[in-house]
Each structure stands twice: as C-alpha cells, then as structure tokens.
Amino acid sequence: MAGAAWQARTVVDQRGKTHEFRTPAERVVTIAIPLYWHFLTVDGSEKRVVGANAVAVEQMRDGIVSRVFPGASAVPTAVTRGGTFTPNVEALLALQPDAIFQWADRGNALVDVLDAVGLRTLGVKNTNAESDIDAWIRMSGAAAGKVARADSIIRYMRGGNNRFDAMTANIPATQRPRVLMLTEYSRQITPSGPASYGNLIIRRAGGINAATADGTVSIEQVLAWNPEVILLTPFESKTPADLMRDPLWSRTPAARARRVYKLPFGLTRWGGYGPESPMLLAWLTTLLHPAQPGIALRDEMRAAYRTLYRFNATDADLDQVLQMNVNRASAGYARFQATSRP
Amino acid sequence: MTDTGTVHEQQSRRVRLVLLALSVLLGALMLLSLCLGRYPVSPLTALQILWSGMTGFVPSVAAWTDTDVLVVSTVRLPRVLVAAIAGGALGLSGATLQGLFRNPLVGPQVVGISNGAAWGGVVAILLGANFVGALAWTFGFAMLALVAVFALSRLSGNTSILSVVLAGIIVSAFFTALVGLAEFLADAERQLPGIVYWLLGSFATVTSTSLWVIGVPVLVAGVPLLFMRWHVNVLSLGDETATALGLRAPQLRWLVLCLVAMLVTAQVSVSGAVGWVGLVVPHIARRLVGPNHQALMPASTLLGALYLLGMDDIARTMAEQELPIGVLTALVGTPVFAVVFWRSQARGWVRE
Numbered sequence: 001m002a003g004a005a006w007q008a009r010t011v012v013d014q015r016g017k018t019h020e021f022r023t024p025a026e027r028v029v030t031i032a033i034p035l036y037w038h039f040l041t042v043d044g045s046e047k048r049v050v051g052a053n054a055v056a057v058e059q060m061r062d063g064i065v066s067r068v069f070p071g072a073s074a075v076p077t078a079v080t081r082g083g084t085f086t087p088n089v090e091a092l093l094a095l096q097p098d099a100i101f102q103w104a105d106r107g108n109a110l111v112d113v114l115d116a117v118g119l120r121t122l123g124v125k126n127t128n129a130e131s132d133i134d135a136w137i138r139m140s141g142a143a144a145g146k147v148a149r150a151d152s153i154i155r156y157m158r159g160g161n162n163r164f165d166a167m168t169a170n171i172p173a174t175q176r177p178r179v180l181m182l183t184e185y186s187r188q189i190t191p192s193g194p195a196s197y198g199n200l201i202i203r204r205a206g207g208i209n210a211a212t213a214d215g216t217v218s219i220e221q222v223l224a225w226n227p228e229v230i231l232l233t234p235f236e237s238k239t240p241a242d243l244m245r246d247p248l249w250s251r252t253p254a255a256r257a258r259r260v261y262k263l264p265f266g267l268t269r270w271g272g273y274g275p276e277s278p279m280l281l282a283w284l285t286t287l288l289h290p291a292q293p294g295i296a297l298r299d300e301m302r303a304a305y306r307t308l309y310r311f312n313a314t315d316a317d318l319d320q321v322l323q324m325n326v327n328r329a330s331a332g333y334a335r336f337q338a339t340s341r342p
Numbered sequence: 343m344t345d346t347g348t349v350h351e352q353q354s355r356r357v358r359l360v361l362l363a364l365s366v367l368l369g370a371l372m373l374l375s376l377c378l379g380r381y382p383v384s385p386l387t388a389l390q391i392l393w394s395g396m397t398g399f400v401p402s403v404a405a406w407t408d409t410d411v412l413v414v415s416t417v418r419l420p421r422v423l424v425a426a427i428a429g430g431a432l433g434l435s436g437a438t439l440q441g442l443f444r445n446p447l448v449g450p451q452v453v454g455i456s457n458g459a460a461w462g463g464v465v466a467i468l469l470g471a472n473f474v475g476a477l478a479w480t481f482g483f484a485m486l487a488l489v490a491v492f493a494l495s496r497l498s499g500n501t502s503i504l505s506v507v508l509a510g511i512i513v514s515a516f517f518t519a520l521v522g523l524a525e526f527l528a529d530a531e532r533q534l535p536g537i538v539y540w541l542l543g544s545f546a547t548v549t550s551t552s553l554w555v556i557g558v559p560v561l562v563a564g565v566p567l568l569f570m571r572w573h574v575n576v577l578s579l580g581d582e583t584a585t586a587l588g589l590r591a592p593q594l595r596w597l598v599l600c601l602v603a604m605l606v607t608a609q610v611s612v613s614g615a616v617g618w619v620g621l622v623v624p625h626i627a628r629r630l631v632g633p634n635h636q637a638l639m640p641a642s643t644l645l646g647a648l649y650l651l652g653m654d655d656i657a658r659t660m661a662e663q664e665l666p667i668g669v670l671t672a673l674v675g676t677p678v679f680a681v682v683f684w685r686s687q688a689r690g691w692v693r694e
Contacts, residue, residue, distance in 0.1 A: 055529075084526070187536055188547060213662035216539065218546055220381040220417055221662055223409060248416060251409045 011142035014135055015104040015111065015123035024048075024145030025098035025120075029079050030056065031087060031110075032124045035101035035136055036072075037065075037268055041275050041308065042140040042150050046072040050095050051079035064317050065267040068309045085110055089117055099143045101136075128197045130161070130273045153275055153308070160278025161204065164285055167292065168206030177288055179207035180227035180254070181271070186238045188216050197272055198231075205284035206292075219248050229288060230254040232262045234269040239326045258331040261287060266321045267309070275308055283322070283336075290332050297322075297336055357637040360630050364644035368426065371651055375422045378659050381413045388414050421548045424556055425654040426647040428545075428613055429623075431560045431605040433646020436620030437627065437639045438567060438602055441578040442595060443507065449621035450606045453506065453599070454513035456617070458487025459610040460541065461517040464524045467536050473611075477555055481607040487513050488603050492596065543614040543668030545654050552612040563604035568643070570598065574635045616650070616668045618675030623649055625682040 010020045029051040030036040036056035040046055046069045059065070060072035078091045085103050087110065092100065097119065102111050104123025114121040122139050126132050134154050141150025179202045181192040192198025193214030202209045210227040211217075230252065232240065240260035243249045254260050263280075264270045270280040282295050298318055305311045315338040319325070327333045376392060377385035387406045391414045394400055432450070439448045450456045462483030466476035494509035521541070528534045573594055576584045584591040609616065623646045624638065630645075631637040650667075653674065657665040 188539055188544075190535075215663035216544075216546060217662055218380060218417070218658055218664055220379045220413055220658070223413060224381045248412055251412060 009142045009145070009147060011122075011139050013104070013122040013139060014125040014132070017123065019099075019120060019122060019142070021099075021142055021145065025143040027095065027097045027099075028143060029092060029095060029097040029100045031080055031085055031100060031102045034126070034272075034274075035124055035140070036060075036075075038133070038136045038274070039101065039140040039144065040069050040072060041267075042137055042146055042153065043144040044146075044149075044309070045069070046075060048144065049075050050097060051076050051092070053077065053080055053085070059268070063265060063267070064305075064311070064313065064321060067317075068267060068305075068311045087114055089113055092119060093117060101139070128195065130157075130200075133157075133273045156304075156308075157273065157275065157277060160281055163278070164204045164206075164281040167285065167294075168204065168289070171206045171289065173208070175289075176206055176208045177228040177259075178210040178226065179205075179229040179231065179288065180210040180222065180225060181231040181233070182236065183233050184236045185232065185243060185249070186236065189219065189222060190216055191222075201271070201277075201280065201284065204281055205288050207284075207288045223248070223251060226253060228253045228257070228259060230260045231284075232260070233271050234263060234265045236262075241326075241329050244329070258329065259287070261330050261333070262323045262326045264321050264323055276304075279304055286335070287332060290335070298338065353632070354637075357631050357641075361637070361640055361644065364641060364648065368644055368648050368651075371648055371655075372422050372426060375425075375651060375655050376414060376418050378655055379413065379418055380659065380662065381409075381417075383410045383413055388418075391415065392419075416550065420550045420553050421545050421654070421658070422651065424548045424552050424612055425545050426651045427553075427556050427560050428609040428616065429619060429650025430643040430647035431556070431564060431609050432616065432619035432650065433623040433627070433642040433644070434564055434567060434639060435602045435605045436622075436646070437624040437635065437642035438574055438598060439620070440624050441574045441635050441638070442598055444578055444580070445507070446625065447621075448507070449617075450602065451514065451617065451621075453510040454487040454491045454517070455484050455603045455606045456610065456615060457514040457517035457521075459484040459603075459607045460615050461520050461524075462607070463540060463610060463614065464521050464537055467533060467540060468524060468528065473551060473555055477559075477607070477611045480611040481559075481604065483517070484603045484607040484610075485600070487517060488599060490516075539666070540614040541668075542666035543616040543671075544657075544664060544666055545613045546658070546664045548612060556608045556612045559604050559608035563601040563608075564643070567598065567601045567605070568639060570601075571635045571639050574598065574639065578635065614668065616671055618671045618679070619646055619650055622675040622679045622682070625679070 008020060008022045010018055012018050026048055027050045028039060028048045030039055030049065031053055033053050033056045036049065036052040039049065052075045054077035057073055057075050057077050060069060066073060079088055079095070080086055081088050085106060087102065092114070100114055100119055100121045101124055102114060102121050104111050105125040111121050111123050122143070124136055124139070137150045137154055141147045181198040181202060183190040183192065191211035191214065193211045194209065195214045199209045207229065210225040230243065232243070240262055243260050244255045244258060249255055264283060266276045266279070268274065268276060270276055279301050282297050282300055285292055286295050286297060301318055301321070302313050305313045319338065322336050324336065373389065377388045387410060391406055391411050395415055435450050439450065439453065440446050459480045462480035463476060465483070466479040469475070471479060490513045491506060491509040494512060495505040525534060525537055528537055573589065576587055576589055577591060577595055577598070581591040624642045627638055627641040627645045631641045650671070653670050654667055657667045657670055
C-alpha cells in the first residue's frame with residue numbers, strides 16, 4: 001500500500017446508509033461488541049480505536065489476544081452507559097470519532113441518537129448469517145482504508161468453508177456423528193439448535209446436529225437426543241472431565257466414548273464465524289473424522305496467525321488456544337500435541 | 343343447637359372428603375408425573391422402577407436400562423417432589439397471608455417477601471454462591487424486606503393492615519429497582535442470562551440436593567403454620583377480636599409472617615420467582631372448602647402442590663425446550679384470577 005494514492009471509498013452499512021471515507025478514519029469507536037475485534041483484525045493494530053464497549057475491551061485482557069494487541073485492553077470504555085449499547089453521546093462527542101460501529105438491529109434509538117448529533121455511524125446487524133460478518137469486515141476495511149486486506153480476509157474465511165464443505169460432502173449420513181454443542185451445561189443446558197451458527201459448523205465438519213431445538217432444555221432431552229460428541233463453549237466454566245464424571249451426563253454415548261471437548265479459545269472464543277473459523281473447522285473435522293487425511297492443525301494455525309496477525313505463535317501459545325490441558329482426557333486429543341505429527 | 347351442630351358436622355365431613363380427594367389426586371398426579379418426560383421411558387417401566395426402588399424387588403429379567411433408572415430416580419423424582427413441595431408452600435403462604443391481611447388481593451409479592459427473596463437470589467448469582475449461600479442470601483433479604491416493612495409500618499404509630507400493605511409496596515419497589523440495577527450492571531455474557539432465566543423461574547436445575555434445600559425449611563415453617571390455623575382464623579377477624587380472645591395480635595402476626603417468609607424463600611431459592619400461585623390457589627380452595635382457615639389452609643397447600651406440579655409437567659414435556667414456569671403460572675393464573683375476581687365482585691367478597 002505504501003506510496004499508493006488513497007482513493008475515496010464508499011461503503012453501505014447494514015441499515016442501508018451510504019458512508020464515504022475521503023481519508024481513512026483515524027478515530028474509531030466500536031459500540032457493537034464484536035466489531036472491536038473485527039476492526040482490530042482488519043487494521044492489524046489498536047492505534048485507531050479511541051473508544052470501545054467495555055465488554056469487548058475486557059476480553060482483550062488475557063490469552064494470546066493480549067499479546068497480539070497489547071494495547072487493546074487499555075482503550076477507553078466510557079462510550080456507553082453500563083456496558084450496554086446505549087451511547088454516552090457527550091463522551092462520544094468529546095472523543096471526536098470519524099466512525100462509530102453501532103448495532104442497527106436493536107431498536108432505532110441506538111443509532112438515531114448518534115445520527116442526530118452528526119456522528120458518522122455505521123450500523124451493523126447480526127442475524128447469525130456469515131454475510132453479516134463479511135459486511136463487518138468490509139466496513140472495517142473501508143473505514144481503515146484497507147479494502148484489499150479486508151477482501152483477502154473474507155476470501156480466506158470463504159476458502160475455509162469451501163475446503164471443508166468439499167472434504168465432508170461425500171460422507172454418508174450413517175458416518176456422521178450426532179454432535180451436541182452446548183453454550184453451557186452445568187447451570188442450565190443451552191444447546192446450539194437449528195437456528196444457531198453452531199448448526200452450520202457441525203454440518204460443515206461432517207456431523208449431524210443432535211439438538212433439534214434452541215433455548216434451554218432438560219437433561220432428559222439431552223439423553224433422548226443421545227449425542228455421540230459433545231462440544232462445550234468457553235462460556236461453560238466446567239471441563240469435559242467434569243461432564244464425563246457427572247452421573248447423568250456420563251450416560252451419553254459421547255461421555256462413554258470420551259468424545260467431549262472444550263472448544264478452543266484463540267484471539268476470540270471459537271464457535272462463531274470469523275477469521276479463526278477455518279481453524280475451527282479443521283479442528284472439528286479432525287475430531288469428528290479422525291481418519292480424514294490432509295489436515296495438519298498446528299501447522300495451519302501457525303500459518304494463519306502469521307498471515308492474519310503477523311504473530312509467531314509458540315507451541316505454548318497453541319497449547320493454550322487448543323485447551324490441551326482441559327481436553328487432555330478426551331478421546332483422540334493427543335494427536336494435537338506439539339510432539340505428535342499426524 | 344342441634345341444627346347448627348348438624349350443619350357443622352355436614353360441613354366438616356364435606357371438608358374431610360375434599361381434603362381426602364385432593365390428597366388422592368396429588369398422589370395420582372405425582373405417579374403420573376414420574377411417567378412423563380422427554381426421555382422415552384414407558385409409563386409401566388417407570389412405575390416398575392419406582393416399585394423396585396421402594397421394595398428392592400428386582401425382576402429376574404429387568405426390562406429397563408441403567409439410564410431409565412437414572413432418569414426416573416435422579417431426574418424426575420426430585421423434580422416432581424420439589425415442584426409439589428414448592429406449590430404446597432406457595433398455596434399455604436397465599437391462604438395464610440390473605441387471612442392475615444383480610445384481603446383477597448394479597449400474595450407473597452405484596453408484603454415484600456418475594457422481591458426481597460428475588461434480590462437475594464440475584465446477589466447469590468452475582469457472587470457465584472453455592473446452593474447453601476443462595477439459600478442464605480435469599481432468606482436473608484426476604485427477612486430484611488420483612489423487617490423493613492415492619493419498621494416502615496410502625497412509623498404510622500400502629501401496624502394497621504393498610505400501613506403494612508403500603509410499606510410492602512415501598513419495599514417491593516426498592517428491591518425491584520435493585521434487581522433492575524443488577525441486570526443493568528451484570529456481565530452481559532456470563533451473569534445476565536442466569537439472572538433473567540432465574541427471575542422467570544424454573545425447576546429445570548432441580549437435583550436431589552434441592553429436595554433438602556426446600557424440604558427442610560418447608561417442614562420447619564409449614565408444619566407449625568398448619569397447627570396455627572385457628573390463630574390465623576382469629577387474626578382474620580381483626581385485632582380487637584383477637585385481643586378479646588386473649589391473643590397478642592401484633593406479635594402473633596409477625597410470627598406467622600416469618601414462617602411465611604421461610605416458605606417463600608425456600609421455594610424461591612430452588613426454582614426462582616414463580617408468581618400467581620399463592621394469589622390464585624386460595625381462591626379456588628375457598629370455593630371448595632369455604633373461608634374457614636381450619637380447612638382452607640390444608641386445602642390450599644394440597645391444591646397449590648397439584649397446580650404447580652401440573653404446570654411443571656407442562657413446562658418440561660410440552661416442547662423440547664423448557665418453558666419458563668413463572669411465565670406459565672402467570673399465563674394461566676391471571677385469567678383464572680380475573681374470572682374469580684369478577685364472579686366474587688358480582689357476589690361480593692363478604693359472602694365468601
């Protein structure tokens with residue numbers, strides 16, 4: 001990009017409003033939580049972000065994200081009231097931002113109040129569709145003046161989808177395990193049902209979603225679903241070992257076969273669509289179909305982190321992301337160890 | 343005298359019959375509930391498992407799996423018992439409060455107990471307390487609410503019915519505001535879903551531990567309360583009558599309120615806020631056995647147990663998802679209450 005003349009960029013946000021960036025935005029505020037992380041990914045730095053949602057900033061404190069973006073947990077958070085999405089308009093005016101990312105699907109008031117004072121507000125939506133995340137990255141690219149980079153990230157994500165769709169397309173239904181993905185299981189049981197993004201991930205990785213409902217279900221319903229693999233998101237504080245010890249959960253085929261796994265936690269929690277989702281698909285496909293050739297997870301992760309973030313992940317970093325310690329008792333997880341070569 | 347004596351006898355026979363019928367119905371519904379659930383266990387198998395568990399008799403060829411046994415004994419049995427106990431506690435609380443305040447519109451919410459307990463439960467979630475801690479916080483704040491209501495109502499110089507109800511409204515509003523503040527400040531990802539789910543009420547997380555958490559306080563508070571039916575009758579006639587009969591009305595009223603608080607907190611700490619049971623059930627019970635608390639309080643207890651158990655059966659079996667029980671009881675309870683209210687207004691509360 002060096003030396004290339006900056007061209008004015010126009011971008012249409014997810015509420016249909018057109019924004020023109022004659023120069024890259026130098027002062028960005030992200031009120032919609034995931035936009036913080038997506039903007040950092042596209043821009044490759046936290047230097048332009050002058051304010052962000054407190055919940056998003058809190059998530060930058062630990063793990064490898066704190067080393068990729070060391071300043072990201074120190075960004076001011078007084079842009080909203082109480083960690084919600086209600087803008088603190090006076091604080092925002094004082095920050096003089098060039099671009100604000102705000103939810104456009106949680107009532108018009110949240111964006112209207114910013115439009116009314118003339119702040120450039122890019123409205124974002126989340127309908128669990130991959131195209132939403134593409135749009136976030138495209139808008140981030142336009143604001144940061146890194147359109148080509150944004151496009152290449154979108155292509156990388158799509159490439160992951162296509163690769164695993166092709167890899168698992170010919171797996172017959174009888175060889176697809178019934179997978180139950182749970183946001184939580186100990187306090188309340190919240191499966192990723194047909195309406196969730198998890199549904200798509202499970203299918204892409206060659207599984208069948210065991211959950212036929214979203215919302216909260218009973219342990220009886222879980223036993224009736226009879227899952228062969230159980231995935232716990234990082235929102236759940238208990239471990240696969242805890243689940244496999246539980247007198248009721250231990251009755252599931254998944255627990256009997258020790259096929260219970262905690263989802264990795266990279267720069268973000270894995271489980272949604274985003275720059276880390278090709279790695280998630282590689283991880284899950286390997287676990288669902290151990291005989292499937294051609295995936296070298298650790299090498300792929302190292303390459304992806306280098307390309308996306310110019311970050312050289314160590315073995316210890318990858319152990320942490322893959323939750324090697326938490327998943328050590330789970331079936332087939334040893335293949336992800338640094339010393340093992342598939 | 344012989345005439346009234348016969349009428350009285352007839353009435354008490356009728357009451358005994360109604361109570362017996364309600365008990366039999368409750369037993370039957372509990373058995374039926376053990377046969378219902380999302381995991382496929384045939385009703386016959388479920389009953390056989392129960393029989394085998396009670397008698398130790400195991401047929402030579404067991405027709406069930408270990409998982410069937412777990413589902414019936416570890417999942418369904420505690421939940422059925424807890425739902426019935428919670429319903430009974432709420433029914434008894436409602437009947438007692440309505441007598442105590444001589445007001446058919448009173449429920450645990452009105453005197454501040456429910457909202458105090460709800461706030462206590464939210465504090466427990468925010469602090470990540472275990473079940474003992476949750477019980478302590480819930481009961482602590484229910485009692486604090488009660489003490490605050492007591493102190494406020496004393497400001498007017500006497501503890502008249504009106505001043506207690508007004509103080510209850512003030513204290514309830516304060517705790518509702520605290521709950522709202524907590525929802526606003528809670529970690530949107532980790533704590534808020536738990537708080538919201540808990541405030542809607544559910545028996546989905548009931549285990550055999552919950553049985554102790556609710557069973558012991560309900561026994562400790564409910565049994566004495568049922569023995570005080572006569573006192574509640576006298577209190578419902580007003581302080582003058584109570585004093586004339588040699589009772590220390592204010593002290594007695596607060597003792598009864600403390601017992602009610604214990605019942606409500608026991609329920610709240612295992613299943614969250616479940617409204618419209620304590621308020622509605624006594625009205626139906628009154629239609630069956632009349633306004634005498636000697637009969638009304640046990641009838642409300644049984645009817646409350648039947649009602650909440652039935653509602654929870656719907657909540658856990660209607661859909662793959664758990665329906666929030668507090669929403670169900672409100673959806674069913676409010677129209678029932680509206681009908682009862684309309685018909686009673688048409689005839690006048692005095693005739694009840």
